[in-house]
Amino acid sequence: MxxxxxxxxxxxxxxxxxxxxxxxxxxxxxxxxxxxxxxxxxxxxxxxxxxxxxxxxxxxxxxxxxxxxxxxxxxxxxxxxxxxxxxxxxxxxxxxxxxxxxxxxxxxxxxxxxxxxxxxxxxxxxxxxxxxxxxxxxxxxxxxxxxxxxxxxxxxxxxxxxxxxxxxxxxxxxxxxxxxxxxxxxxxxxxxxxxxxxxxxxxxxxxxxxxxxxxxxxxxxxxxxxxxxxxxxxxxxxxxxxxxxxxxxxxxxxxxxxxxxxxxxxxxxxxxxxxxxxxxxxxxxxxxxxxxxxxxxxxxxxxxxxxxxxxxxPTIHTAWHSVAEGECRAACYAAEDAYRASFNPNTPPDEQLLEKEHQRALAAATAAFKERAVGDPALQRRWQERFTAACNLAFEAVRERRLAESAEALERQLGELAGRLHTEARLGGQDFSRLAASVEAGISGVVGNTVGAARWPRLMAFAHQQYGSLGAELSERAAAAAEAERQRAALEARAQLAEAQRQVAALQAELSDAKQRADDATAAAAAAAAAAKANGAASRATGGAGAGRRAAAYVDGDDEYKPQASGCFGCGS
Known part of the structure; x- marks a missing residue:
């Protein structure tokens, strides 16, 4: 026993x-x-x-x-x-x-x-x-x-x-x-x-x-x-x-x-x-x-x-309906529990993968329901619709949360990638092909870290945005560089012009000085000539002996007057 x-x-x-x-x-x-x-x-x-x-x-x-x-x-x-x-x-x-x-x-x-x-x-x-x-x-x-x-x-x-x-x-x-x-x-x-x-x-x-x-x-x-x-x-x-x-x-x-x-x-x-x-x-x-x-x-x-x-x-059908109602209710709760136990919360946040997991868990829930549910088909169908609606509602909440988390993670990775690309653009010169390769490599890395078909439109939009943004940035930088070069050349030209003007001014000053010296020399020569002329007249006036001695004072063609010896002019000593 x-x-x-x-x-x-x-x-x-x-x-x-x-x-x-x-x-x-x-x-x-x-x-x-x-x-x-x-x-x-x-x-x-x-x-x-x-x-x-x-x-x-x-x-x-x-x-x-x-x-x-x-x-x-x-x-x-x-x-x-x-x-x-x-x-x-x-x-x-x-x-x-x-x-x-x-x-x-x-x-x-x-x-x-x-x-x-x-x-x-x-x-x-x-x-x-x-x-x-x-x-x-x-x-x-x-x-x-x-x-x-x-x-x-x-x-x-x-x-x-x-x-x-x-x-x-x-x-x-x-x-x-x-x-x-x-x-x-x-x-x-x-x-x-x-x-x-x-x-x-x-x-x-x-x-x-x-x-x-x-x-x-x-x-x-x-x-x-x-x-x-x-x-x-x-x-x-x-x-x-x-x-x-x-x-x-x-x-x-x-x-x-x-x-x-x-x-x-x-x-x-x-x-x-x-x-x-x-x-x-x-x-x-x-x-x-x-x-x-x-x-x-x-x-x-x-x-x-x-x-x-x-x-x-006691009415058999009434009692049975009451029991069947209670069993279907319990079967409904058991189905919801089976759905929660079967659904993998770590399913990748992809629409198709999530839907596939939902259907798999829903099949497990349906099996749990049918294992316990009793009563006529209409009664079972009513309770099956009830737990199915509850499972669908739970799935929608999980689906929205998982997709939102995925979208947030995607945006975070794209934001980090955009920052790296623009830093590279600022530091990497004007090589657009190299930046384009960096964009492709970065997007490939994001693809490897994310799942879901919903990411592709976002990645395409990101690529289009980055190519346009980086191209515009490079164009702006090229224009800025050209403008800087133009300004540098202008400054250099102005500096050269100023230097030329300075040199011209210096030359003019030098020429002016030379002219002044020439003028001064001419004036001095004229004065000397005048003086000589005056002296000649005087000599002629005082006699010719003195003139002979003054003429002897010039030796070897030297214009400078040099007296030969001391003594009295005309004394013979």
Missing amino acids: GGGEPLQLIAHNNNQWTIDDRALEVLKRIKAPIAVVAVCGRARTGKSYILNRLLGAAGAAGFEVASSYRPCTKGLWMWSQPLRRTALDGSNYYLVLLDTEGIDAYNQTTQDGVSLFSLAVLLSSLFVFNQMGGIDEAALDRLALVTELTRRIRVHGAAAAGGGGGLLEEVSALSEFTPSFMWLLRDFYYDLEGEHGVKQSPRDYLETALMPTAGSGPAVEAKNTIRESIKSLFKERDCVTLVRPVADEAALRNLDTLPEDQLRPEFAEGVSKLTAAIFVRAQPKRLGTQLLNGPLLAGLAQAYVKAINTGAV
Whole structure:
């Protein structure tokens, strides 16, 4: 059995049905398909014993066994560790065992019994009705609760109590959602012999007992209604018989603790066949075509209990729609989580790459949604549209942010490149081809550091702008250089002109000085000539001797006058 304990899934207290949170959590953890075996019947008929045999429990372990008049199981009890089973197709599912308080236990009202019976039928995939003895009129009376199901359970909300079609029509509609039925006859001592002494199988015995009886009157009609309701509600049905386990009454009260060798061999063999038959028939529960898992079963249990507590008739479609709505909502949240977990936030900021990543994450989200979502296609489509819209909205926010970051990084790199290019233009002279090569190399570097098709128009605009800007700058610099050269040449010409003018002025001054000297020399010569002339006249006046001596004073053609000796002119000394 591997441990575990009984948990009260549904209890009846103060005229209200309640669901245990621990039991719900056990169900919600079962994500695989789930089968449910509910054993129902009067108190003290050994239901817990059969369930414990299914568990493989020995001794006092497992479900509690009542040996007194007071029932031990009040409400619906389940085992805390569902049994893992393998279907014929190799798939895995889990088997949940439910033990019910006796439907006619001493402390129950008829209404409570019907509610409990209804819950067991609604939640199970195999309903085992456990009773003592054979199928007789009294046994049919105990299953009169079956006819109450049509008034306590509805398939569609429109078929309210007292409305809609007839009883058998409602039973037929309900049969699409009812479990397989097994009538377990305990302490069975009848000889299964049919007509003409032919031995019957337990199933044949059941079908014979369900055949309508002849006669008329309210009593016969009521019994035949029960028979027809059982056949109509439970399309799949079987019957199993067990002999009395022991002859000793005291030992019977401690049946669960008796060693197998103290049981009647027929009983031990019958129990072995019974458990095998239950395991075969207990297939995963379906609601229509929908295979149920633990969370879905838990949701249905809550919906049914809520309906009963409010005095409403549990409506299968209404309950299922409520559960499906809740599961689709949870599937929607799971899809959004799957999208966030799947989407790579470091996807390069490229429109196509981002869109591709979005579609990949959206596919993962859709798979997560479909794995959990249930209900009709319209309901699932509505919730799928909701989570898809949420994912699209989240993607747009990420897309805008990533593209904005990319554009900002691109502008930052282009700004740095523009600064380097203009610095090079200022320092690198007038070689435009070299600057063009620098532009191409710089843009190639930016291309290597960025991604996305959106960068190309910006890079083209940048290149066009830089070529134009650098060309204009070089033209301006060339014009400025030409102007500077022109101004330098003008200054040089002016300097040369000034120098020439200075030299001319100096030459003129020199010529003026020379002329002045010449003029002065001419004047001096004229004066000398005049003086000489005057002296000649005087000499002529004083006599010719003096003139002869003055003439002798000039020696070797020297114009300078030089006296020859001292003494008196004319003295002869």
